[in-house]
Amino acid sequence: GENVEQHPSTLSVQEGDSAVIKCTYSDSASNYFPWYKQELGKGPQLIIDIRSNVGEKKDQRIAVTLNKTAKHFSLHITETQPEDSAVYFCAATFGRAGSYQLTFGKGTKLSVIP
Amino acid sequence: KAGVTQTPRYLIKTRGQQVTLSCSPISGHRSVSWYQQTPGQGLQFLFEYFSETQRNKGNFPGRFSGRQFSNSRSEMNVSTLELGDSALYLCASSLGGGDPSQAEAFFGQGTRLTVV
Numbered sequence: 747g748e749n750v751e752q753h754p755s756t757l758s759v760q761e762g763d764s765a766v767i768k769c770t771y772s773d774s775a776s777n778y779f780p781w782y783k784q785e786l787g788k789g790p791q792l793i794i795d796i797r798s799n800v801g802e803k804k805d806q807r808i809a810v811t812l813n814k815t816a817k818h819f820s821l822h823i824t825e826t827q828p829e830d831s832a833v834y835f836c837a838a839t840f841g842r843a844g845s846y847q848l849t850f851g852k853g854t855k856l857s858v859i860p
Numbered sequence: 861k862a863g864v865t866q867t868p869r870y871l872i873k874t875r876g877q878q879v880t881l882s883c884s885p886i887s888g889h890r891s892v893s894w895y896q897q898t899p900g901q902g903l904q905f906l907f908e909y910f911s912e913t914q915r916n917k918g919n920f921p922g923r924f925s926g927r928q929f930s931n932s933r934s935e936m937n938v939s940t941l942e943l944g945d946s947a948l949y950l951c952a953s954s955l956g957g958g959d960p961s962q963a964e965a966f967f968g969q970g971t972r973l974t975v976v
Contacts, residue, residue: 778964780964787969789864789967789968790967791967792964841916841963846963847908849905
C-alpha cells in the first residue's frame, strides 16, 4: 500500500520566521496531496491541497510545492504567528478510480515561539 | 452546512468491555472513514464505508468493526477492549466519488476513549 513519510516530527521557530515541512510518498499513481492542521482538542482541518498537474500553490502565508519526479511535496509557512502552533499532517491519495483513500504522514508538531 | 458530528466526545471503559462510537457525516457525503490517533503514531486508518459497504480496510484486528446506515451515518464498534485501545478515534467524511480530490476528508472532533 501507500506509504507517506513526514519530516521533521517536531519543529520550533521564532515568530516571524518561516517553517518548512517535507513529505515523501511511495505510490507514483498518487495525484492529490492535502495538508491538514490539527489544533489541540480538535479534529484535523484541511488548510491547502495540491494536485499532481500543479507544481506550486499559494494561499496567503501558506504554500505547497510538489515534485512528482522525486515523489515529494512540502508545506511552507511564512511569517509564522503563534496561532500557527499545531500539528500538521500531509497526506496522499492511493487506490483506483472510484475508490480513493488518503494515507497520512505521522505529523509534525510546530511550535511558534513569540 | 453542518460539519461531521461524533458522539460521544469522551468515554471511559473497562478492559474486556465493548464500545460503540457514532459518526454523522456532512450531508451529501457518502464515504465515512475511521482513524485511530495515538501520540507518536499519527492517524492510523481503520476502515472506510461507502454506500453501506466496507470499501477499504486497514491493519487492525477483527475486534474493530463498523457499519454504515442508509443515511450514511456510521458506527464503529470495538469489542473486548484492551488498554492499548485508548486513543482518539476520528471519523472523516468525504464525497468518495471517482475523482481523487473527492477523497478530501472532513474530520469530526473525535471521541476520546480511555480504557482502564
